[in-house]
Amino acid sequence: MTIRELAAGACALTLALACAGCVSPAGPTAATRSGGPAPGGATSGAPAPGTRTPGAGGTDAVHGWSKDRILAAVAEHPGTTRTAAPTVLNSLVGAVFTHSAAGDHFCTASVVDSAGLNLIVTAAHCVDDPHLGPRGDLVFVPGYRAGETPNGVWPLLSVTVDPRWQESGDPDIDVAFAVVAPQNGRQVQQVLGANLLGVDRDHRLPVKVTGYPSSSDLPITCSNTSEEQSPTQLRIDCPDYTGGTSGSPWVTDFDPATRTGTVVGVIGGYQRGGNTADTSYSSYFGDDVQALYDRATG
Structure with missing residues (x-):
């Protein structure tokens, strides 16, 4: 899942892995953070509220944890790094790194259809x-x-999040859209295609979830039916979604021919995203996510 709270001393590892939030023993709070590169200070020219341009303040460590340190710690807790049955990777899904593909991986992202193709x-x-x-200083791979x-390395140019996320970390809008830079004169959607954005598609749906655990250089995929955690949250039971899988897309109506x-x-x-490796959550994609997408593409 993205940051996972493991047993005993493993919780520190989970926090460092930086995807799906680890919660404190007292339960989730607004102050609970997932790891990730250090924040940058840059702002975009005149963005709409919630639109930000990443700065160049990233570091090679995720809250002080380098990739080598993460992998070494994971080796000490093999029970937390099981890998789900391998499947053919959907090329629209990729890992998010700091700096380059040689940097620290801490999350997952995927291409979504847009007029800008980016x-x-x-x-x-x-x-x-x-x-x-x-x-x-983030890149999508x-x-x-x-x-x-x-499929190339695509730097993030700007990020759009909801003002409620910026103000309080509202878990009901833990969603972001990011524009990536073109490569060799082509946009990412021109090269790879894209998934459609699904809004108000109900809570219970057959979905495929593909993500990149930080403990592995290979993705995992799980197919299951999503459920209603609450009117504003989805949940799914899938094994081994540990740190690194925050942002992994939940894809329904998957077409094997087009892989979209x-x-x-x-x-x-x-x-x-969940404090155990076997149950994941998502903000429900409703009107607020549609408005966020409209702002990102407007």
Whole structure:
């Protein structure tokens, strides 16, 4: 899931992994943070409320945890790093790193259809800290596998999050859209295609969830039916969604021929995505997410 609260001393590891929030023993609070690169201080020219441009303040460590340190700590807790049955990777899904594909991986994102052909969707807590601001110097690496970047490396140019997320970390709008830079004169959707955005598609849907655990250089995919956690939250039971999988898309109506579908959620929301590896959450994609998308593409 994205940051997971593991047993005993493993909770520190989970916080460092920076995806799906780890909660304190007292329960989730607004102050609970997922890890991630250090926030940048840049702002975009004249963005609409909730639109930010990442700065260049990222570091090679996730709250002091480098990739090597994360992997070493994971090795000490093998029970938390199981890998779900492998499937063919959807090339629209990728890992989010600091700086480059050699940087620290802490979240997952995916390409979503837009008029500009340049938009990805992830969890808000992956790219913006309500207390510290936007996180800087991030790249999206779709189809990443074991150090290979077959579909290129796409720097994030600007990020759009809801003002309620910026003000209080509202878990009901833990969603972000980001514009990525073109590569070789082409936009990411021109190269890879895109999933459609699904709004008000109900809580109970058959979905595929693909994400990148920070403990592995390979993605995992789970197919199951989403459920209603609350009117504003989805949940799904899938094994092994540990740190790194925050922002993983929940895709319904998947077409094997085109390898596209409709994204109806991303790992995030309640408990920043979940405090165990086997149950994940998402903010419900309703009118607020549609408004956020409209602002990102307007």
